[in-house]
Amino acid sequence: xxxxxxxxxxxxxxxxxxxxxxxxxxxxxxxxxxxxxxxxxxxxxxxxxxxxxxxxxxxxxxxxxxxxxxxxxxxxxxxxxxxxxxxxxxxxxxxxxxxxxxxxxxxxxxxxxxxxxxxxxxxxxxxxxxxxxxxxxxxxxxxxxxxxxxxxxx
Amino acid sequence: xxxxxxxxxxxxxxxxxxxxxxxxxxxxxxxxxxxxxxxxxxxxxxxxxxxxxxxxxxxxxxxxxxxxxxxxxxxxxxxxxxxxxxxxxxxxxxxxxxxxxxxxxxxxxxxxxxxxxxxxxxxxxxxxxxxxxxxxxxxxxxxxxxxxxxxxxxxxxxxxxxxxxxxxxxxxxxxxxxxxxxxxxxxxxxxxxxxxxxxxxxxxxxxxxxxxxxxxxxxxxxxxxxxxxxxxxxxxxxxxxxxxxxxxxxxxxxxxxxxxxxxxxxxxxxxxxxxxxxxxxxxxxxxxxxxxxxxxxxxxxxxxxxxxxxxxxxxxxxxxxxxxxxxxxxxxxxxxxxxxxxxxxxxxxxxxxxxxxxxxxxxxxxxxxxxxxxxxxxxxxxxxxxx
Numbered sequence: 384x385x386x387x388x389x390x391x392x393x394x395x396x397x398x399x400x401x402x403x404x405x406x407x408x409x410x411x412x413x414x415x416x417x418x419x420x421x422x423x424x425x426x427x428x429x430x431x432x433x434x435x436x437x438x439x440x441x442x443x444x445x446x447x448x449x450x451x452x453x454x455x456x457x458x459x460x461x462x463x464x465x466x467x468x469x470x471x472x473x474x475x476x477x478x479x480x481x482x483x484x485x486x487x488x489x490x491x492x493x494x495x496x497x498x499x500x501x502x503x504x505x506x507x508x509x510x511x512x513x514x515x516x517x518x519x520x521x522x523x524x525x526x527x528x529x530x531x532x533x534x535x536x537x
Numbered sequence: 538x539x540x541x542x543x544x545x546x547x548x549x550x551x552x553x554x555x556x557x558x559x560x561x562x563x564x565x566x567x568x569x570x571x572x573x574x575x576x577x578x579x580x581x582x583x584x585x586x587x588x589x590x591x592x593x594x595x596x597x598x599x600x601x602x603x604x605x606x607x608x609x610x611x612x613x614x615x616x617x618x619x620x621x622x623x624x625x626x627x628x629x630x631x632x633x634x635x636x637x638x639x640x641x642x643x644x645x646x647x648x649x650x651x652x653x654x655x656x657x658x659x660x661x662x663x664x665x666x667x668x669x670x671x672x673x674x675x676x677x678x679x680x681x682x683x684x685x686x687x688x689x690x691x692x693x694x695x696x697x698x699x700x701x702x703x704x705x706x707x708x709x710x711x712x713x714x715x716x717x718x719x720x721x722x723x724x725x726x727x728x729x730x731x732x733x734x735x736x737x738x739x740x741x742x743x744x745x746x747x748x749x750x751x752x753x754x755x756x757x758x759x760x761x762x763x764x765x766x767x768x769x770x771x772x773x774x775x776x777x778x779x780x781x782x783x784x785x786x787x788x789x790x791x792x793x794x795x796x797x798x799x800x801x802x803x804x805x806x807x808x809x810x811x812x813x814x815x816x817x818x819x820x821x822x823x824x825x826x827x828x829x830x831x832x833x834x835x836x837x838x839x840x841x842x843x844x845x846x847x848x849x850x851x852x853x854x855x856x857x858x859x860x861x862x863x864x865x866x867x868x869x870x871x872x873x874x875x876x877x878x879x880x881x882x883x884x885x886x887x888x889x890x891x892x893x894x895x896x897x898x899x900x901x902x903x904x905x906x907x908x909x910x911x912x913x914x915x916x917x918x919x920x921x922x923x924x
Contacts, residue, residue, distance in 0.1 A: 448690075468837065504653075506616070
């Protein structure tokens with residue numbers, strides 16, 4: 384995995400090789416790879432001179448630091464009460480039907496992952512979702528179809 | 538129904554001010570003057586806990602340690618809260634302004650803004666605004682720098698000591714207190730950590746003086762507050778309102794005419810049922826809130842609401858202390874069993890005892906506050922829990 388090695392090295396040079404750099408480095412790996420592989424964790428541990436268990440322990444604490452393979456576009460639908468009241472379940476269903484996957488799964492072509500997440504901070508404009516870092520609000524079935532179709536073309 | 542519009546206030550989002558000018562004028566005052574003005578204003582933290590802001594600054598300033606920090610807590614994660622996002626989007630210069638004033642008072646050279654991962658889309662604009670702010674400081678010959686640190690999707694990191702852990706590159710597990718952040722915070726140095734909104738109010742008090750702020754609110758809850766309003770309301774959104782209103786006044790203005798309950802303060806806050814609307818004041822003398830106001834009408838099942846909150850806590854509990862880790866799981870299992878008829882209705886009393894134990898023994902505010910929504914929903918909507 385020479386690419387991972389290169390990526391981790393560059394991130395460590397950018398953020399520094401102290402413990403405080405660990406989370407920014409993990410975030411950098413997520414940005415490029417969408418998940419943090421075992422190889423990446425071992426490599427980060429080596430760069431920062433800490434144990435791989437420390438890296439693993441930190442990474443697995445945070446819900447946005449995925450440690451299993453994800454698609455190029457990670458869809459996170461808000462499941463907290465305000466969005467749930469505004470019909471979040473219908474949206475999840477719509478996306479499941481479109482992508483032919485269930486919540487927690489990734490499409491075969493590794494393009495999309497569908498997840499549910501806690502409050503995104505758009506309660507007045509629910510239901511809401513994130514696609515990677517981008518927020519989409521006031522969603523309807525139609526709107527969701529449009530958004531997903533756009534990403535399918537990318 | 539009496540229809541009264543509550544008083545709208547415009548301190549936070551008011552664009553008619555020059556942040557650079559306010560910084561310049563404030564830096565001409567001495568630290569005691571600034572702290573006394575804040576103390577006089579009665580400003581309390583706007584994140585929910587309500588600690589007097591002036592005292593936080595004063596205690597940190599008194600520490601002899603040369604390295605100190607000011608941290609802006611923008612890890613807004615409480616269900617039903619979204620005001621900090623709007624503040625950072627609309628008036629970032631005022632947030633930075635509050636931070637540099639605090640830095641002057643406590644003697645800090647570095648500040649950090651911890652932004653929740655869910656708001657990463659704000660980052661490019663915030664960085665641009667920050668560059669402008671740093672240029673202004675250079676003009677004013679003020680030696681202070683702010684760095685933005687990103688969170689990664691953990692509600693618990695809004696707890697101040699968990700936030701320090703996260704910034705130091707660790708799991709976001711809260712620390713034991715004392716020592717408090719004013720003595721030992723980020724990198725074990727004296728640290729002021731304030732909510733986004735608190736910093737803007739502090740900055741506005743520097744501009745307008747304490748009097749204008751004190752004219753608003755009540756003796757225990759001075760000033761105004763930004764509310765995040767959602768749920769069954771035709772007017773969902775962000776409103777700055779004077780403190781001291783009752784839930785009834787609030788519902789008259791924001792309800793849909795069929796309001797059954799209002800959850801004040803998010804999942805960790807309190808549920809106020811219709812019969813208590815009149816007597817309950819929104820503020821530190823009644824039900825405190827970090828700004829989250831969720832309105833439920835009579836079509837909603839309060840069992841579903843409670844279940845949703847408990848699932849939230851179960852996932853967001855850091856798992857470090859047993860009362861919270863196991864307690865959240867057992868509360869969910871318990872209410873499910875009662876609902877399905879597998880347990881007798883009086884099992885709810887056992888669950889309430891468990892919630893009470895969590896309140897006393899959990900290590901941090903997360904585990905301690907699960908009991909707030911649990912008690913206030915179970916006691917007021919018992920039939921909905923059982924049938």
